[in-house]
Amino acid sequence: MNVEKKDFYGPGAANTGRRSGGETSDKWAESLQSVFDLALENQGPERTAQLLNKLADRLRASQTELPRGFNPPYVNTIPPEQQPPFPGDWQMERRIKSYIRWNAMAMVVKANSTTNVGGHISTYASAATLYEVGFNHFFRGRTENFPGDLVYFQGHATPGMYARAFLEGRLEERHLQNFRQELAEGGGLSSYPHPYLMPDFWQFPTVSMGLGPLLSIYQARFNRYLQARGLAKWTEEPKVWCFVGDGETDEPETLGSLTLASRENLDNLIWVVNCNLQRLDGPVRGNGKIIQELEAAFLGAGWNVIKVIWGSDWDDLLARDKSGLLVKRMEEAVDGDYQKYSVEPGSYTRRHFFGKYPELLELVNHLTDDQIRKLQRGGHDTRKVYAAYQAAFEHKGRPTVILAKTVKGYGLGEAGEGRNISHQQKKMNEKELREFRARFNIPISDDVIAETPFYRPPADSPETKYLLERRKALGGFLPRRKVNPGSGGLDVPKPDYFAEFFKGSNTEVSTTMAFVRLVSVLLRDKSLSKHIVPIIPDEARTFGLDALFKDIGIYSSKGQLYEPVDSQSLLYYNEKKDGQILEEGITEAGSMSSFIAAGTAYATHGVPMIPFYIYYSMFGPQRVGDLFWLAGDIRAKGFLLGATSGRTTLNGEGLQHQDGHSLLHASTLPTLLAYDPAFAYEIAVIIADGLRRMYAEGEDIFYYLSLYNENYAMPPMPAGVEDGILKGLYKFKAGAEGKKHKAHIFGSGPIINSALKAQEILADRYGVSADVWSATSYKLLRTDALRCKRWNMLHPTELPKKSCVETLLAKEQGVFVSVSDYMRMVPDQIAPWVPGGLMTLGTDGFGRSDTRARLRRFFEVDTESTVIATLYALAEKGQIGKEIVAKAIKDLGVNPEKVFPQIV
Numbered sequence: 001m002n003v004e005k006k007d008f009y010g011p012g013a014a015n016t017g018r019r020s021g022g023e024t025s026d027k028w029a030e031s032l033q034s035v036f037d038l039a040l041e042n043q044g045p046e047r048t049a050q051l052l053n054k055l056a057d058r059l060r061a062s063q064t065e066l067p068r069g070f071n072p073p074y075v076n077t078i079p080p081e082q083q084p085p086f087p088g089d090w091q092m093e094r095r096i097k098s099y100i101r102w103n104a105m106a107m108v109v110k111a112n113s114t115t116n117v118g119g120h121i122s123t124y125a126s127a128a129t130l131y132e133v134g135f136n137h138f139f140r141g142r143t144e145n146f147p148g149d150l151v152y153f154q155g156h157a158t159p160g161m162y163a164r165a166f167l168e169g170r171l172e173e174r175h176l177q178n179f180r181q182e183l184a185e186g187g188g189l190s191s192y193p194h195p196y197l198m199p200d201f202w203q204f205p206t207v208s209m210g211l212g213p214l215l216s217i218y219q220a221r222f223n224r225y226l227q228a229r230g231l232a233k234w235t236e237e238p239k240v241w242c243f244v245g246d247g248e249t250d251e252p253e254t255l256g257s258l259t260l261a262s263r264e265n266l267d268n269l270i271w272v273v274n275c276n277l278q279r280l281d282g283p284v285r286g287n288g289k290i291i292q293e294l295e296a297a298f299l300g301a302g303w304n305v306i307k308v309i310w311g312s313d314w315d316d317l318l319a320r321d322k323s324g325l326l327v328k329r330m331e332e333a334v335d336g337d338y339q340k341y342s343v344e345p346g347s348y349t350r351r352h353f354f355g356k357y358p359e360l361l362e363l364v365n366h367l368t369d370d371q372i373r374k375l376q377r378g379g380h381d382t383r384k385v386y387a388a389y390q391a392a393f394e395h396k397g398r399p400t401v402i403l404a405k406t407v408k409g410y411g412l413g414e415a416g417e418g419r420n421i422s423h424q425q426k427k428m429n430e431k432e433l434r435e436f437r438a439r440f441n442i443p444i445s446d447d448v449i450a451e452t453p454f455y456r457p458p459a460d461s462p463e464t465k466y467l468l469e470r471r472k473a474l475g476g477f478l479p480r481r482k483v484n485p486g487s488g489g490l491d492v493p494k495p496d497y498f499a500e501f502f503k504g505s506n507t508e509v510s511t512t513m514a515f516v517r518l519v520s521v522l523l524r525d526k527s528l529s530k531h532i533v534p535i536i537p538d539e540a541r542t543f544g545l546d547a548l549f550k551d552i553g554i555y556s557s558k559g560q561l562y563e564p565v566d567s568q569s570l571l572y573y574n575e576k577k578d579g580q581i582l583e584e585g586i587t588e589a590g591s592m593s594s595f596i597a598a599g600t601a602y603a604t605h606g607v608p609m610i611p612f613y614i615y616y617s618m619f620g621p622q623r624v625g626d627l628f629w630l631a632g633d634i635r636a637k638g639f640l641l642g643a644t645s646g647r648t649t650l651n652g653e654g655l656q657h658q659d660g661h662s663l664l665h666a667s668t669l670p671t672l673l674a675y676d677p678a679f680a681y682e683i684a685v686i687i688a689d690g691l692r693r694m695y696a697e698g699e700d701i702f703y704y705l706s707l708y709n710e711n712y713a714m715p716p717m718p719a720g721v722e723d724g725i726l727k728g729l730y731k732f733k734a735g736a737e738g739k740k741h742k743a744h745i746f747g748s749g750p751i752i753n754s755a756l757k758a759q760e761i762l763a764d765r766y767g768v769s770a771d772v773w774s775a776t777s778y779k780l781l782r783t784d785a786l787r788c789k790r791w792n793m794l795h796p797t798e799l800p801k802k803s804c805v806e807t808l809l810a811k812e813q814g815v816f817v818s819v820s821d822y823m824r825m826v827p828d829q830i831a832p833w834v835p836g837g838l839m840t841l842g843t844d845g846f847g848r849s850d851t852r853a854r855l856r857r858f859f860e861v862d863t864e865s866t867v868i869a870t871l872y873a874l875a876e877k878g879q880i881g882k883e884i885v886a887k888a889i890k891d892l893g894v895n896p897e898k899v900f901p902q903i904v
């Protein structure tokens with residue numbers, strides 16, 4: 001063809017219509033079409049697709065933009081001829097599934113007949129086949145040499161998981177009766193997957209949407225990391241399965257890390273997106289098609305995509321549709337239409353779906369309306385789902401997503417099948433129950449049906465035998481969480497191992513530097529070293545962790561395929577296949593997910609791992625608080641290090657970086673021990689004890705430490721303060737003797753230096769002896785005080801218990817002041833138990849970029865403000881005159897009319 005290339009293919013050619021319109025173009029189209037048909041006939045579809053791709057490459061080479069958004073057709077990815085034979089007993093599995101459906105529904109209906117504790121019927125109803133094919137054929141349980149496949153169940157599908165465990169004999173009727181009534185006598189079943197509440201059952205919390213999918217990616221990658229470091233205890237690699245709602249994919253966390261999974265070739269990861277086309281309020285994409293949208297996103301991200309849209313009943317129709325009109329109609333209809341078809345009778349679908357083209361009406365002429373209504377969606381067809389799972393299981397090189405089309409509330413009929421109210425449906429009347437029973441053939445008699453009794457086939461029934469045999473063949477029950485006895489029993493270093501930190505140093509260092517030094521010491525410990533997982537979101541150089549790059553390397557499944565630009569330097573960027581550092585790039589959510597995967601390895605893999613996740617403290621719970629909460633639920637262990645802490649210690653960075661509130665967030669987390677250490681030895685004492693409690697004693701807790709970037713000399717550890725450091729408060733330096741007045745200043749982090757300088761001024765100029773205390777944890781002090789107070793309230797006639805704060809301060813005279821780089825509410829937590837009350841200074845309000853000195857004056861946490869506050873506290877108690885305070889304000893150069901940093 002002698003075409004003037006530039007002219008023909010040139011930009012805008014199509015728009016200008018040059019050589020593209022009229023008869024000529026029709027002829028071109030016709031001849032291309034006939035070549036295409038010939039290729040299809042002789043070479044088959046796959047080969048034709050390859051040829052088309054090659055041609056497209058040539059077009060691309062001429063710098064022509066190809067049409068984008070090219071989506072494969074709206075049909076199953078696996079054609080019927082490639083479907084493997086189904087290895088199970090299809091009828092048997094259907095009966096088992098029906099019983100589970102019934103019990104899952106009954107559990108919710110029962111719970112809501114006497115209480116209003118809620119529950120969901122329609123999510124599991126739509127997903128039953130997706131789960132049952134997994135349970136009967138794919139999900140492998142934990143055995144001696146195999147940790148079990150790691151399955152993230154959709155949170156709202158829990159009734160189905162409990163109902164299955166009931167059939168398996170793992171749960172009894174009394175458990176099901178108490179679904180969502182955990183505080184009932186004898187206990188109950190938690191609403192959703194919560195390892196904290198059901199530690200022998202649930203492994204992964206998923207109900208906060210988006211977090212399960214995100215975690216599953218990092219879990220699959222962490223499995224590879226364990227393997228690369230020689231710590232995995234398996235002969236065959238486990239799969240990570242994650243069940244996701246189609247509505248859930250709107251959460252940015254769900255799709256946010258897809259490319260990590262493909263980049264890392266995570267073919268150990270399988271997602272199943274239950275595309276029931278609905279979320280809570282209505283359709284997910286009423287005006288579009290969620291499956292096509294997701295397919296494009298996953299394909300673009302490099303995943304293997306398997307669509308399971310149509311059930312087997314459609315195979316014949318599609319085979320007979322030679323013109324492609326049926327596929328065209330399938331693509332025209334939007335999800336809102338498909339939702340309607342699931343609700344209306346077959347006559348409606350005949351008229352509105354097939355009826356659009358006379359040829360299609362003819363295609364379904366042989367079907368009754370009822371048969372049309374029953375044309376199944378792929379996600380409800382055991383054989384189609386099996387084929388997809390099998391292909392996903394065997395796929396090599398990429399993660400797989402299965403996009404399965406289902407009907408929300410499948411089987412509920414008028415009670416909520418495919419309706420917009422489906423998600424909230426919790427009750428069913430007798431008529432609806434009868435219909436459900438008939439549809440799924442449940443052997444329950446008329447006289448009891450109104451009570452929605454549970455149904456479990458007898459132990460010697462073929463169904464129970466089949467179900468148990470399948471689980472046995474697959475290695476045991478699931479979900480199941482198991483902590484091997486002794487998995488906490490690591491040989492952790494005794495506190496004296498950290499002697500160098502107790503000695504103090506005249507060299508000025510920050511607590512961050514002290515921590516980095518401590519980690520490098522731990523990394524030299526023979527027995528502990530291999531368990532350590534340093535995690536960092538692209539801030540290693542900020543915190544000085546780059547010192548570890550060379551020694552332990554950065555984990556990379558591909559090793560290092562290039563010569564690093566800084567290869568000549570000592571701290572070069574050293575990526576290794578068995579690297580130990582997880583350098584996550586700029587993703588706090590991803591880093592937290594790695595923290596959680598590592599911090600739960602003691603349970604998921606029976607290998608205790610010790611994550612040290614160090615990050616910009618401002619981007620901790622404020623940024624990814626829901627993952628912090630989840631870390632508690634999942635019983636993750638490890639250390640979170642909020643570096644560059646403090647609203648004034650991190651100077652220069654301003655409002656969005658300077659953190660003065662993470663410790664408040666930390667106070668909301670029930671199993672988190674939160675510390676605000678001032679000195680290197682405090683860090684060593686806390687981490688040594690954390691290692692002991694979590695990894696030797698096996699406690700399911702985790703730690704947060706604020707770390708700062710201000711350098712100062714680290715003092716030696718005073719004798720006998722370890723207990724105080726761990727409990728939250730100890731006297732660091734007593735005030736001068738022989739002064740007229742007495743005061744106590746609690747200091748935390750580097751701001752303790754304001755207290756220490758104030759101590760001198762108060763003694764020298766105002767006759768006040770001020771003891772300086774290091775307050776390492778207001779959270780722990782408060783919890784202890786609350787525990788005592790509550791006990792005293794409930795045991796009013798017994799000898800009252802005294803909290804740690806009360807005991808420590810009982811004999812102290814004078815006033816109490818606190819100063820820290822955090823909001824006042826942090827120390828305020830213990831105010832009710834401080835004799836005479838607590839005068840608090842803190843950094844309430846938005847940060848500013850400026851020097852530390854100016855910032856500390858602005859927020860009133862500097863030396864001068866501490867002196868003034870102490871004098872004022874004394875004046876308030878009438879121990880000194882108010883004019884002394886006024887004079888001090890003047891003498892110390894503080895402007896009493898300066899702005900109040902807190903806004904509202």
Ligand SMILES: Cc1ncc(C[n+]2csc(CCOP(=O)(O)OP(=O)(O)O)c2C)c(N)n1
Pocket residue numbers: 122123154156207208209210244245246247248249274276278279280284408423
């Ligand atoms: C982060 C978060 N936001 C909101 C909810 C409340 N919620 C629970 S289920 C649901 C709808 C779920 O729709 P979809 O993901 O499509 O799941 P389906 O039940 O349809 O399978 C919503 C909004 C939640 N659990 N988590």
Ligand SMILES: [Mg+2]
Pocket residue numbers: 245246247274275276277278279284408
């Ligand atoms: Mg949905």
